[in-house]
Amino acid sequence: MTKILLLSDTHSHIDDTILKYVNQADEVWHAGDIGDLAVTDAIKKLKPLRAVYGNIDDDKARMEFPLNNRFFCENVEVWITHIGGYPGKYNQAIRTEIQQNPPKLFICGHSHILKVQFDKTLNLLHMNPGACGIYGFHQVRTMLRFEIVGDKIQNLEIIEIGKK
DSSP: OEEEEEEOOOTTOOOHHHHHHHHHOSEEEEOSOOOSTHHHHHHHTTSOEEEOOOTTOOHHHHHHSOSEEEEEETTEEEEEESSOEETTEEOHHHHHHHHHSOOSEEEOOSSOOEEEEEETTTTEEEEEEOOOSSOSSOSEEEEEEEEEETTEEEEEEEEEEEEO
16 A cells, blocks of 8 residues: 655645645655745655656756656556646647556646546546645645555545645
């Protein structure tokens, strides 16, 4: 079993509340718009991190993290990208690849809107954890946590950190 904390759109913000949840996870996944690499450095001191860069990230973040991160966690193929869209409206840049080679779990950020939706057409689970930073139009800071056991994604929880 692997316990995952999924976050996005920190926009240079990290605090003790986020780090409390980092400590409870086995791995942390960041879906882009990191901002300052001090955010990912703080996470990496505590737990293994998988991340992608987002549209606000500078050349330092782009050198450290990829645009797309495809990997297996246990027996679940995962694809993380920052601007990915959602079922029925995937970003044009990834649309062909996701249709031809869909993962089991597709993760993106960017919208600052928490959304979890199953794509029946591609037989994949789409997750966007919303934004846990303090910058942007979102009102409530959010993250997701869940477990991967073999080929199953289970015990999904929404974490509301509170108003920004």
